[in-house]
Amino acid sequence: MHKADIKSKELKSQGKKRIEWALKRMPVLAAIRERFQKEKPLKNLNIGACLHITTETAALAITLKAAGANASFCASNPLSTQDDVAASLVYDYGIEVFAVNNENRNTYYSHINSVLSKKPKITLDDGADLISTIHKKQNQTNCQSLPWASTEETTTGVIRLKALEKEKKLLYPIIAVNDAYTKHLFDNRYGTGQSTLDGILRATNKLIAGETFVVCGYGWCGRGVAQKAKGLGAKVIVCETDPLRGLEATMDGFLVMPMAEAARLGNIFVTTTGDIDVIAKKHFPSMKDGTILANAGHFDVEIDTKSLKKIALSSKKAKPLVTEYRLKNGNKIYLLAEGRLVNLACAEGHPAEVMDLSFANQALSCEYIAKNHQNLENKVYRVPEKIDKKVARLKLKSMGVKIDSLTSRQKKYLTSWQQGT
Ligand SMILES: NC(=O)c1ccc[n+]([C@@H]2O[C@H](COP(=O)([O-])OP(=O)(O)OC[C@H]3O[C@@H](n4cnc5c(N)ncnc54)[C@H](O)[C@@H]3O)[C@@H](O)[C@H]2O)c1
Structure with a gap:
């Protein structure tokens, strides 16, 4: 559980208020959570996540829980953990968090190991520390249980994983959430x-x-x-x-x-x-x-x-x-x-409106892995285009923006070689 236990109890009400603020600003994830609550696509699945422990990550954690998952979280950066958020996740939402702000290197990795001890079927990463720890352990001891697949949130993590794939050392499939258009447009650019x-x-x-x-x-x-x-x-x-x-x-x-x-x-x-x-x-x-x-x-x-x-x-x-x-x-x-x-x-990371899109891709990718893991190979995959477009549609809907649809005549025209005639 969260390390700063006693202090955490004092912090949790502040964390709860801040999480509620973020939840209200993440309408795309809210729409997904509502469906997940009914359909439970991740029922009883152990999910391990190594992400920045912020209010927006809390919204993702709550969404995974609504989908029926047993999710546990550790930090992907020792300085970015918001202790009040970690405390509220633990005490108000019953979600396991192994992270404390400014943790040293040993603690950081012991927290990663705590998440891996739950033998997650799906992992979520931001910088590939969870995935690389799994790979190191498996290479050393050959007894690390491997997830079905993992998602990776950021450019640097995807670069590391593509290098593993190229060397044919990737041990299980990866969905590169970073490469979704709705992710890098909002997160990397605007965020x-x-x-x-x-x-x-x-x-x-x-x-x-x-x-x-x-x-x-x-x-x-x-x-x-x-x-x-x-x-x-x-x-x-x-x-x-x-x-x-x-x-x-x-x-x-x-x-x-x-x-x-x-x-x-x-x-x-x-x-x-x-x-x-x-x-x-x-x-x-x-x-x-x-x-x-x-x-x-x-x-x-x-x-x-x-x-x-x-x-x-x-x-x-x-x-x-x-x-x-x-x-x-x-x-x-x-x-x-x-x-x-x-x-x-020095600040609070990306605004909730930005992380809404990244984490919508994360949540839908988890559902995709749960449904399709048997058909995935040990490769780095892009987020399926269908998911990317769904996220964009949900975002437009939440902003009250409508767009046109292609008519069947237009669809035919755009896929024909006889254009202009
Ligand atoms: N701070 C955040 O919250 C946040 C969010 C998303 C991504 N990132 C990180 O930011 C970094 C960049 O991500 P991106 O999506 O913009 O990647 P990108 O690949 O789109 O852009 C990186 C650019 O840096 C250039 N570059 C490489 N080496 C250089 C050098 N020595 N001098 C000058 N330019 C050089 C490349 O040519 C490329 O154009 C990654 O480490 C990524 O993980 C941080």
Whole structure:
């Protein structure tokens, strides 16, 4: 059960109120939950989830429970756990949570093992830590019980799993929820865009207008961050390694240049690449005094924080979640949240409206696995298009937006080679 037991009881009423707030803002998941409550598609199934323990994840947990599942949760990031939410899930909703904010590495993995000890038939991951622990254990001991299939929420996790698939080492099927259009459009783009700026603002209270804001990576997340920073009045520079994305950023009106050049110009830097050493040792000495560094990519490896610590003459806590590093040249660099996900560590992660779509994909993918696991191979699958479109339809419906339907004549025309005649 949740570690901070006594403290948790005090926290739970705050957590409950916040969960209720999120539940009201997640209409797509609510529609799915209503059906799940009646049909019980996950009846008596053990489900293990390694996700950020936030109010929105609580809404997913409640939905899985409504579907009849025995779900247990652990954290996918030690800094993102909202203890009040964990407490309320345990005490108000009877859902097992193994997570406490700021847990150390040992505790983090002991919590992952607690979830795996339930022998889940389906697992849900955000960064593939549960899946990779299962793979490591199975390779070492050959006695880890394998799930029917797992879902993966984020780009970084999908990259890791595709690498396993390529090496033919994937032990069971995966549904890449990240690759659903309704997921990355909302979560990676609109969600990360807004909540990354929110995290920077909460940590620094800085006026963004007029600042030079460098976004590393112009993928789904980077586009969102760049768009929001521009909206707040920043001069935005984009660093990319992919020529198509670099071209797109240029045509979208951003200055595009290598990091070595951007390092000298920026006031605020955000990494969103899923890559390593994007801001590296060689870049720090050329940065301006007062530079702010933040990471919105999954792992804390995008900014080479180890080298920053090594080359700094001194460091101190400037504010909560802001560390000041003083370099040889006298310049000070401010690192947010130790280079971990800034939108989760310094703000509250994505708004509920965004997670509604991601978690609707998660819930429907769990139902899909329960019904179809016998037909799945050890591959990384996309979320079936039918599920993606269903999620989009439910979202449009919840917003009161109607769209046209194709007539049978139009359907025939669009699939014919005789178009234009
Ligand atoms: N903060 C969040 O809440 C959140 C949400 C979703 C995804 N993510 C994470 O954000 C990261 C990016 O996700 P995405 O969906 O935007 O991925 P993406 O693949 O769409 O985009 C990544 C971009 O980074 C570029 N890139 C790679 N190495 C680079 C380098 N050294 N310098 C500059 N650009 C580089 C790639 O060319 C690509 O265009 C992943 O780690 C993902 O897991 C975080």
